[in-house]
Amino acid sequence: MSSDKKDKSRTLRSAGWFGTADKNGFMYRSWMKNQGIPDHEFQGKPVIGICNTWSELTPCNAHFRKIAEHVRRGIIEAGGFPVEFPVFSNGESNLRPTAMLTRNLASMDVEESIRGNPIDAVVLLTGCDKTTPALLMGAASCDVPAIVVTGGPMLNGKHQGRDIGSGTVVWQLSEQVKAGEITIHDFMAAEAGMSRSAGTCNTMGTASTMACMAESLGVSLPHNAAIPAVDARRYVLAHLSGMRIVDMVWEGLTLSKILTRKAFENAIRTNAAIGGSTNAVIHLKAIAGRIGVDLELEDWTRIGRGTPTIVDLQPSGRYLMEEFYYAGGLPAVLRRLGEADLLPHKDALTVNGQTMWDNVKDAPIYNDEVVRPLAKPLIEDGGICILRGNLAPRGAVLKPSAATPELMKHRGRAVVFEDFNHYKERINDPDLDVDASCVLVMKNVGPKGYPGMAEVGNMGLPPKVLATGVKDMVRISDARMSGTAYGTVILHVAPEAAAGGPLGIVQDGDFIELDAYAGKLQLDISEEEMKRRLEARAKVLAERKPEMVGGYQSLYVDRVLQADEGCDFDFLVGCRGAAVPKHSH
Ligand code: FES
């Protein structure tokens, strides 16, 4: 969209506060003036909110004040009036029982902050996993112009002379401690080496995945996903995003013009090419729900499967986000897809007013090891595998690029854990009747069950199996797993056990059949037996007492939708717009 589409006679939303010479205008302006703001700032300039998830308790976003400062400079340069505001900061590493519990809370905070305030558009400062979907969900429900600026990934971790990746190395080293391969001292020494700069996890975990999703949806400037947090070019991008959002106001370029069905199809294909996190399935569904785009689980099969994974990053591959940026970043991936006719919608509009293809068609590619040619993929058939069957009537997911090929088709005896505590009690027991061919099943770790659907699905293996040198087993639960984790791990089983799903009736010794190629997940019991057990289970569930009575957690358990519906609250789905509300006095 060229600058001649700019319409500066457009009525600004913020004029509903600041634009009148009456009692109300006096009130809105006067209190703002206590911050030293001169009159001319209120004279028809776009007011741009900088929605900041800065917090020292969200270490991944702890450098955001500096990013906000650069966004602010860009907004001022382009003739806007920046106003920074805080929202609930969902930090993955500290928040218990899981940051997912408060993703919807943060999205409500964002939505109401935008709608209730004199804001014409918003820059969304996102970083740690849940902050990206939470802010996009809230902004989508308002449908104002919005642009995502990500905090950027950490520099490569360094430990004992080698590169280590956020999260991924934790899972690897903790299994090595259990198997007696390294000492606890080696393990502890990796802590400081793993997180040695500002930024988000440097693997293709959920934070990097969601940053790539934002870029492939078209809601950030090109290269937003991969520039390291401490690279000066990250701050240049923040500045340019600040400039761009002002023009988006004059162009009336609201989120719904960008977050179309086409954008989501591009994102799903991109997720396959980058070997992205399974969490994207839930978050994209939730964002789509807010803007009114209908996504189905099967869209992941239809659009994603068959796409080669060409980004060689941990946890599926070798490298980290720093190398990804130096190799050309996401534009390089999108170019490769587009040249092979694998980018579903080259004409999808992006926040800079250009199409996706205009943005990436000449993107340089500097390193074929990191962003591999399609003919030499990391995984031939990437994407996320959607499973269905009598064990998951409303679906489950598996990430083939993180799985062991030999286990993708497997029949095994179930070893069942009733919940996460039961798992922890039993898993180290030398008498546990388990071998490498078994299927580990964990119940009651889903949205309502945990509550919040924690990232516990990649259960560590029993030490006695690890001691035989085995590194992977089939695992099934209604939980999620960290995007930095790996293994033949079946997640997001819906309906979850705590909502009466069949996962809740699996017993030790049952046989489970997985055929990831055919998208099947079956519990080998008769229909009559299934019916009998489900009836008995319904009685148990009816008598179950909640862990916490009252408070946000109760609201969550009552109103959260299942994983196949994006785990949003039922009452938050949809776009409610940003009409100027009634006066407050
Ligand atoms: Fe924040 Fe990984 S813990 S991005």
Ligand code: MG
């Ligand atoms: Mg994570």
